[in-house]
Amino acid sequence: xxxxxxxxxxxxxxxxxxxxxxxxxxxxxxxxxxxxxxxxxxxxxxxxxxxxxxxxxxxxxxxxxxxxxxxxxxxxxxxxxxxxxxxxxxxxxxxxxxxxxxxxxxxxxxxxxxxxxxxxxxxxxxxxxxxxxxxxxxxxxxxxxxxxxxxxxxxxxxxxxxxxxxxxxxxxxxxxxxx
Numbered sequence: 001x002x003x004x005x006x007x008x009x010x011x012x013x014x015x016x017x018x019x020x021x022x023x024x025x026x027x028x029x030x031x032x033x034x035x036x037x038x039x040x041x042x043x044x045x046x047x048x049x050x051x052x053x054x055x056x057x058x059x060x061x062x063x064x065x066x067x068x069x070x071x072x073x074x075x076x077x078x079x080x081x082x083x084x085x086x087x088x089x090x091x092x093x094x095x096x097x098x099x100x101x102x103x104x105x106x107x108x109x110x111x112x113x114x115x116x117x118x119x120x121x122x123x124x125x126x127x128x129x130x131x132x133x134x135x136x137x138x139x140x141x142x143x144x145x146x147x148x149x150x151x152x153x154x155x156x157x158x159x160x161x162x163x164x165x166x167x168x169x170x171x172x173x174x175x176x177x178x179x
Contacts (some may be wrong), residue, residue: 005133011042015154018042019161028169032064032162035136038159040066043122043151045138050126050162051078051085052134060085060135063166072113083107084123085135094124094156096147122147124155128163154171 018038032050040164041049049065059077062070084105098120099155100106106118120141126134136159141147 005043011154013159015042019157024097028165029064031167033067033164035062035162036066036157039136039138042154042158043138043147043178044142044145045122046140046142048136048138049073050134050136051089052126052166053089060089063134069114073110076110076113078107083119084121085137088123088125088135088137089132092125092127094122096152096153097121098146105148109113120145120147122151122155124152124159126159126163126166128167133166 001081009083010131012133018034036050040046047066047069050063051060053059054077057077059079061084062073065069065073079084082105084097085107087105094151097103097105100121101119102115106121108118110118115142119147121137122134122141123137124130126136135165136155137149137156138151141151
């Protein structure tokens with residue numbers, strides 16, 4: 001087996017093991033925190049985050065991200081237009097961007113608020129039962145490398161788990177309110 005196949009097989013095994021571990025955790029916040037941390041590791045990115053649609057304000061809101069940035073992120077609404085996350089949400093398709101330091105599709109308010117710069121991004125839709133409910137993104141691939149199809153596939157698998165967890169949590173909340 002060639003080194004690329006071995007690395008891909010290890011990543012898949014790691015992803016499957018992580019998904020099994022996640023399914024045993026019923027609390028949403030720790031689940032999402034683990035998911036963003038694992039996404040950063042498996043895609044070799046500086047950080048990852050989960051955004052969900054806020055229908056009242058018609059923007060995407062950060063639901064999870066790096067613990068040291070989350071307070072700032074939760075105050076930011078990412079518009080559906082003029083942002084990669086918004087495009088991914090609206091079109092229900094993954095997007096990768098390399099060399100994004102001058103790309104105007106990146107919503108730079110986040111960069112300014114965090115005092116960081118987005119160089120590359122991988123964003124995938126979070127879909128549950130055929131409906132896009134949010135976006136899972138990884139930012140700044142390590143060592144100036146490009147996001148690969150394997151990275152896209154891994155993040156899509158994690159996004160499906162996140163979509164199920166968010167939807168289950170919403171159902172639990174609805175049930176609690178009904179009681």
